[in-house]
Amino acid sequence: MSRLLATVLIAAGLLPGAVLAGKATGTAPLAIVAAASPAPLAAPVDFGPPQGEPIHAVLGIPPNVPEPIHRNYPAKVIVDLEVIEKEMPISEGVTYTYWTFGGTVPGSFIRVRQGDTVEFHLKNAPDNKMPHNIDLHGVTGPGGGAASSFTAPGHESQFTFKALNAGLYVYHCATAPVGMHVANGMYGLILVEPPQGLPKVDHEYYVMQGDFYTTGKYREKGHQPFDMDKAIEERPTYVLFNGREGSLTGDHALTAKVGESVRLFVGNGGPNLVSSFHVIGEIFDKVYYEGGTHAQENVQTTLIPAGGAMMAEFHVDVPGSYVLVDHSIFRAFNKGALGILKVDGPENKAIYSGKEVDSVYLGDRANPNLHAVATAAKANASGTLSKDDQIAAGKQLFTGTCSVCHQANGEGLSGVFPPLAKSDYLAKQDKDHLIGIPLHGLTGKVTVNGKEYDSVMPPMSQLTDDEVANILTYVLNSWGNPGGQVSKEEVSKVRATPAPAAMGH
Numbered sequence: 001m002s003r004l005l006a007t008v009l010i011a012a013g014l015l016p017g018a019v020l021a022g023k024a025t026g027t028a029p030l031a032i033v034a035a036a037s038p039a040p041l042a043a044p045v046d047f048g049p050p051q052g053e054p055i056h057a058v059l060g061i062p063p064n065v066p067e068p069i070h071r072n073y074p075a076k077v078i079v080d081l082e083v084i085e086k087e088m089p090i091s092e093g094v095t096y097t098y099w100t101f102g103g104t105v106p107g108s109f110i111r112v113r114q115g116d117t118v119e120f121h122l123k124n125a126p127d128n129k130m131p132h133n134i135d136l137h138g139v140t141g142p143g144g145g146a147a148s149s150f151t152a153p154g155h156e157s158q159f160t161f162k163a164l165n166a167g168l169y170v171y172h173c174a175t176a177p178v179g180m181h182v183a184n185g186m187y188g189l190i191l192v193e194p195p196q197g198l199p200k201v202d203h204e205y206y207v208m209q210g211d212f213y214t215t216g217k218y219r220e221k222g223h224q225p226f227d228m229d230k231a232i233e234e235r236p237t238y239v240l241f242n243g244r245e246g247s248l249t250g251d252h253a254l255t256a257k258v259g260e261s262v263r264l265f266v267g268n269g270g271p272n273l274v275s276s277f278h279v280i281g282e283i284f285d286k287v288y289y290e291g292g293t294h295a296q297e298n299v300q301t302t303l304i305p306a307g308g309a310m311m312a313e314f315h316v317d318v319p320g321s322y323v324l325v326d327h328s329i330f331r332a333f334n335k336g337a338l339g340i341l342k343v344d345g346p347e348n349k350a351i352y353s354g355k356e357v358d359s360v361y362l363g364d365r366a367n368p369n370l371h372a373v374a375t376a377a378k379a380n381a382s383g384t385l386s387k388d389d390q391i392a393a394g395k396q397l398f399t400g401t402c403s404v405c406h407q408a409n410g411e412g413l414s415g416v417f418p419p420l421a422k423s424d425y426l427a428k429q430d431k432d433h434l435i436g437i438p439l440h441g442l443t444g445k446v447t448v449n450g451k452e453y454d455s456v457m458p459p460m461s462q463l464t465d466d467e468v469a470n471i472l473t474y475v476l477n478s479w480g481n482p483g484g485q486v487s488k489e490e491v492s493k494v495r496a497t498p499a500p501a502a503m504g505h
């Protein structure tokens with residue numbers, strides 16, 4: 001409230017001086033402020049007892065949200081949410097045991113109206129192994145419901161709260177070890193709509209960031225258990241939107257048409273990281289930062305705290321792929337925090353000249369085809385890996401990793417990046433040395449096909465052993481190179497031996 005407004009209210013005898021001094025208790029003075037303030041719905045408001053028949057809430061499955069509420073009275077809303085522990089893919093060919101609210105990460109989206117009385121039923125599926133509960137940040141009361149909702153497998157708990165404050169709130173499990181329950185995907189959003197509703201838009205989407213900790217490396221294939229040490233040290237293996245790499249790319253991309261308006265409800269489950277949320281190629285017309293009542297305008301990147309949320313509204317004016325990222329940018333390109341909003345419609349050259357953002361930012365991620373990679377990993381695990389599997393997987397991985405410099409056709413860039421196609425340098429390397437190039441990088445003078453290069457290739461240390469094996473097998477069998485095969489075991493062996501001094505650092 002402005003100091004001027006407060007002074008006026010005090011002068012008018014409407015507002016005790018204690019409010020100005022920040023000592024207000026109870027709701028009476030707040031209600032007076034609410035009535036006079038320019039944002040009258042920011043304060044908690046009790047609209048009285050629920051009216052009409054109880055309503056069973058329809059929950060939103062990410063990235064979708066339930067329909068806006070058109071009621072003009074407070075109701076009793078019954079929410080049924082079931083905790084389900086289940087194995088799901090976290091990346092192509094990689095699985096993880098998630099603990100979920102409603103079977104998805106993030107959990108089902110809950111939408112109620114300010115003043116509603118919410119009767120919450122939390123069920124813990126009988127096949128589950130762990131007890132769970134729920135802490136909704138939109139609840140006024142100890143633990144946000146956590147104390148009343150501790151539920152053993154095969155049981156159900158019930159508690160009731162009145163949604164006094166409008167806003168977008170995180171909910172999460174708060175059963176010990178809390179960090180582990182959250183890290184396994186136990187978070188979601190509840191929207192408490194202001195009584196007059198939100199401005200109408202063409203699309204509303206639900207996105208939530210979370211950090212994940214697996215014992216294996218990023219994209220290490222197979223089932224990956226939770227790694228408590230990495231979680232405590234805050235060293236995530238994955239940083240993801242909606243719980244899985246690729247949840248918002250390819251066929252799963254969010255969509256809109258030129259000229260439409262979009263509202264994103266974005267939460268951050270954490271458990272550890274804060275998000276510098278950004279959409280490449282867009283400017284948010286409005287951001288209701290921290291999920292609150294006030295909006296900032298014309299925003300590029302907005303900070304979403306762990307256990308916090310925000311709403312962003314914007315218009316899409318030109319077609320193309322807009323990339324949702326955490327602008328702590330290694331998280332986007334090396335840990336998975338990347339999604340796409342695909343906008344179709346006519347060009348508008350007056351606003352943008354054309355040329356897709358895809359190729360600049362996305363590499364293989366615009367049309368991810370990591371299927372071959374997963375197939376090769378499966379074949380490797382079952383001992384049936386063929387050279388063709390490796391070549392197919394290696395081709396995809398080469399596109400995402402090496403082609404930026406050496407080019408998709410292996411020709412390199414004259415004077416800058418040496419060719420891999422028909423490279424005499426590559427052909428004369430013994431296998432261990434060749435494997436060492438992606439593992440350790442390459443610096444110093446090299447002569448390739450009669451031309452000298454004196455540059456730096458950084459180590460590709462993000463790659464797993466089987467990824468390196470597949471890429472090199474692909475390179476050896478492409479573009480007139482001499483052929484051959486590199487196995488995962490051979491790569492492991494080279495990785496375990498220290499890098500020769502000549503290879504850099």
Ligand SMILES: [Cu+2]
Binds near residue numbers: 099132133173174
């Ligand atoms: Cu839990």
